[in-house]
Amino acid sequence: MKMNLLVILGDKKNSDIDSIKCQAHHIIELFMELLPKYLDIDGSSRITINFKPKGARAQYSTILGTSNYFIEENKLNEYNCLDVEEKESFILKLIEESLIDIAKRNSRGQEIEDIIRKTYELVIKNNFSLKIKVSKISRKSSCGKFKANVYRYLNKELGEAWCVEIVSKDSKESYVEWITEKPSYLNRKDFFKKSIWQGEEFLIYNRLDKLVRTIKPKFKLEV
Incomplete structure (x- = not known):
């Protein structure tokens, strides 16, 4: 199944982290616009990157065509120390690293990883706009x-x-x-x-x- 939706969710209990949904929106949409259409990263049509502590949950799981990926908790602390400009680059890098890790976990191969990296570079080349x-x-x-x-x-x-x-x-x-x-x-x-x-x-x-x-x-x- 090909990915057609990428989502970043924050923590509803933390308004600062929850604001990442707004801060990340244009970056996600830029990435999806520049990513080759219908790329299969892990067999899921929707991948959600959870920008909140995972607790006892697995870092990565997939069920019924939907995948959930939790970032490492130290990334939350790093994000909160950045200014607005730095956060834009941080979120893009987070998307790249998360998708590459998911692809590796599913043995998708170097070609898929290279496509993700190239898309990351295209977003930067277009000045996030x-x-x-x-x-x-x-x-x-x-x-x-x-x-x-x-x-x-x-x-x-x-x-x-x-x-x-x-x-x-x-x-x-x-x-x-x-x-x-x-x-x-x-x-x-x-x-x-x-x-x-x-x-x-x-x-x-x-x-x-x-x-x-x-x-x-x-x-x-x-x-």
């Missing part, structure tokens, strides 16, 4: 003169934030409207599912076909 065009819901107006481009931003300032940029083919004017909060820490890839132009308005629907955003550019559209 991506602007991703979401082609499946970006759309031209019926007259062809205007294009609504939907973008997914991943970085430490925004977490994960989405916007729509509407561009006029003739005048080169553009209008940008954010369709999520800033910052935000939710994966919206399965939330925004469909879009259409209706006259001068660009409409976005969720996976249940419910209208969730209506965008009307401030410049005049000749439809």
Whole structure:
């Protein structure tokens, strides 16, 4: 089974550690965007890295397509001593080391380990930031003169934030409207599912076909 979801969980009893869920969100999503799709690390579709003391639990376990991995307790103490910039690099390194350890435990071989290391390097090369065009819901107006481009931003300032940029083919004017909060820490890839132009308005629907955003550019559209 191929991994399609990576999660980091903190400790609900410790607000400082629990905040790692927000601090780690864009890093996890960057890693998953740059990781080759459908990579099989241990046969699980979901891997959870638990950023909390494991107690009597095993460091690594897997059941019914879900894996749990607990980091060493000394890593918790190390994390709490870092500043914001250092924490970003620390979390990325934690992801790399955890996934490589899981791959080793499952005898996945050097190729899988090298892919994980390369993905780690790509996140750094991209300066922990991506602007991703979401082609499946970006759309031209019926007259062809205007294009609504939907973008997914991943970085430490925004977490994960989405916007729509509407561009006029003739005048080169553009209008940008954010369709999520800033910052935000939710994966919206399965939330925004469909879009259409209706006259001068660009409409976005969720996976249940419910209208969730209506965008009307401030410049005049000749439809």
